[in-house]
Amino acid sequence: MSDAAPFREAEFLPVDLDVQRDGDGTIRLKSRVPLEVGDANLPRAIAARALTMGEKSAVAWRGADGEWVHLRYDVLKREIDAATQWLIDNVPRGRTMILMAGNGRAAAVLTVAAWGAGVILCPVGPAYGLAGGELLRLRHVFAKTDPVIVYADPHPALAAAVEAVAGPDVTILAPDPSLYTREAVALEDVLATAPTDAVAASIEAIDPDAVASYMLTSGSTGLPKLVEISLANFAANSAQGLMSIGRAAGWGDMMLDWLPWHHAAGAGLLRATLLNGGTIYVDGGKPMPGLFEESLRNMREIPVAYVNNVPLGYAMLVDAMEQDPVLRATYFSKLRLMLYGGAGLPQHVHDRLQQMAVAETGHRIHMTTGYGMTESVSGCMTIHFPTDKVGIGLPAPGLEVKLVRHDDRYEVRLRGPNVMRGYLDEPAKTAEAFDDEGYYRTGDLAVFHDDAQPGAGLAFAGRLAEEFKLSNGTWVYGGQLREALLKALAPHVAELVLCDDNRDYLGVLAWAKPDAPDDLLDLVAEQLRVFNAGQRGGSATVKRVALFDRPPNPGANEMSDKGTINRRAVLDNRPGDLERLYAAEPGDGVRAV
Structure with a gap:
């Protein structure tokens, strides 16, 4: 790869970094670029965007015949309004709905509808109900959230899990009620509800600082914690992404993504796409044996300007592209930004991707990170400057980063409008998660690429838990x-x-x-x-x-x-x-x- 190859159509947020050094070796970083947050009332903002998009496709997924099925913006808004009205009529404001859905129509509609109705949304991966056994993680989430209603995708094992865990007072919402031995409400009936003026009134009554969602942590050290997130948190994080990488990402264009919407990164991509009037193609694959072939099929067909993936996905992709010139040509045809999150990207994978990009297009492709976690909503540190070094970048506007000395590295701590308020009913764990200055302790470690040049960014250097x-x-x-x-x-x-x-x-x-x-x-x-x-x-x-x-x-x-x-x-x-x-x-x- 030649360092002389220019980056392709990259637009970078200027590096304007404020660096403060404490006497004990602690370093504090923040961008001097002020954060500009749009309407934090996300149901109102998404509705306004949908009205301008008309018949443009908002979400697409492959149907049973393998062809793409499209949900247009005008239909999406109509179904969101219908579901919002139904929730207003049937679920008390401030209570919880558990959403066990894969990426697609139901997840997109019910997510925005819950926020609009003032119902707290708790997205749960369908795997929680498909694991079998005692369903300990699913029972834990139900006990914590005390839901009034649960939606589950149509799957016999998932239906059985919901019936085993949900009490008799919990309403079941389902695309196929026949899977249940007890009464369930048909999703199509909900989407056929006639909206009234109550929908607009409910949306206007939203307090953006109130809890809007419980997002689950990975549960890697035990049962998952439930992170309390407000619409103001979501809006701040969406604005951070838009300011840092949004022009290059082009969220108003076509997206192809497999990251689950019930996790932080995937949910962030869904919000960004709908807020910017883009089309998100749901990739039914993922970087796992037996599933990655579906992702490769989609990448051969849908060229995009922006790719969001985890390091394992990129590692599997470079192996495939070395053997598949058609895939390689389609993949790089429009590409101008690649983002990795979830873990540190190996430098050799980065270098192989760039070598292919230069060979295919004559340009390097800007590669950035989405460093963050559920507690920060999603990625809030990015590489928004030209570099070929893998790292976690610099803080997005509005974020304050505190680096606490730990041997020859630094522990990363975060504070900002995107950071959670705490964990649901876990006061001790919440207190432990923050230091005495209100910074969230990520447990991650980092180093500067160049100690003399902080603007060159930070590199991931391990996790205390690992x-x-x-x-x-x-x-x-x-x-x-x-x-x-x-x-x-x-x-x-x-x-x-x-x-x-x-x-x-x-x-x-x-x-x-x-x-x-x-x-x-x-x-x-x-x-x-x-x-x-x-x-x-x-x-x-x-x-x-x-x-x-x-x-x-x-x-x-x-x-x-x-x-x-x-x-x-x-x-x-x-x-x-x-x-x-x-x-x-x-x-x-x-x-x-």
Whole structure:
């Protein structure tokens, strides 16, 4: 890749950074560019936009015949108004609706309708109801939110889970009521409701600072926490994204995305698209074996200017594009911005993408991050300046970043109008989440790309929760080491987890890519020997490696809906794999390094 290749049609927010240094080594960062928030009454703002869009497609998804089905803006507004009226008539203001829906018509309509009716929305991934067993996570969410109504996509297992968990006083809303043994309200009946003046009155009565949604954390360290988010929080975060990357993203154009709307990043993309009058094509795939082929099919067909993905998705994409010139040509034909979130992007994946972009178009494609979390609504730090370095960028307008010294790195803390008010009915956890100055403790670690030039941005340097000690007391910096190992074990290893707390040495359990050679285990062991030669100390030296024979199980919380690995859940769910890795003598499927 040539550094001389210009970025393609990139429009950058100027870097105007305020940097303050405290005597204890703490550094505070914020943009001097003021945050400009539009109408925080999002149902009113989305309705106003829909009126100007008319018959333009708002949301599209593939129907049973594989062809795209379009929901026009005029129809979307009509159905939102109908659902809002029905909720006004049937659900007390300030009570909760649980929404268990995949991306599509029901999720788009009911999300905006709930806000308009003053009903608190709690989006829950359908996987919570499809996991089987005791449904502990789903029961936890119902107990916390005390919902009056629940919507669930049509699936027999999901229907059974809802009936098992929802009390008799909870109204069930369903596209197919016949799946239930008790009475359920048909979604089509709700969408046929005739709206009255009560809809506009309800929307005007909205308090943007009141709780509008409970968004679930990943639950990677236990049962999920429920984050209290207001429309003002949502609006501030949408404005941060628009100011930082919005012109390049072109949310008023076509979007193709798989990120689930019941998670922070996907929900943010839905809001941004509807607020800006764009069309979002729902990608029914995701970066997982057996599902990514659908994403590739869609990317061959729908060229877009902006792509939002997780690092694993980009890693799988570069492998596919190297073998598929048609995919590569379509993918880069309009592209001017790629965003990654959910985890740090390996530098080698970034570089391979840029090499392809330059070969295909003669330009580099601006690549940014959406660094953030559910507690900050979504991404609130971005790379809004030209660079080829992977990182987490700089704070968006309105955000204050506090960097607290932690060894040779900094713990990242956030404060701003997009940051949550707290966790539902968790006063102790809420208090623990904030420091004495009101900054949210992310638990993430970062370093400057250049200590002398803060404007060059920050780089991700691990998570406190992913760092663990070996039995000799030395720390393993899990985030940094995992990224380095993925690079060293490319191109045949798809994912890995580091093992394990209080063991005598460091081990790795890895997943192979589908096209991996038969002698992969021996090949990986040799790659690790080369890797170890460049390391210092046992905390970065791998002594054993084994391959998983079972893919990550989202239903067991091993992988999130965003495609990120939950290390602790993987190890807790697979004691047999862990024990064979650390057996006195390496057995089948294990190699000493």
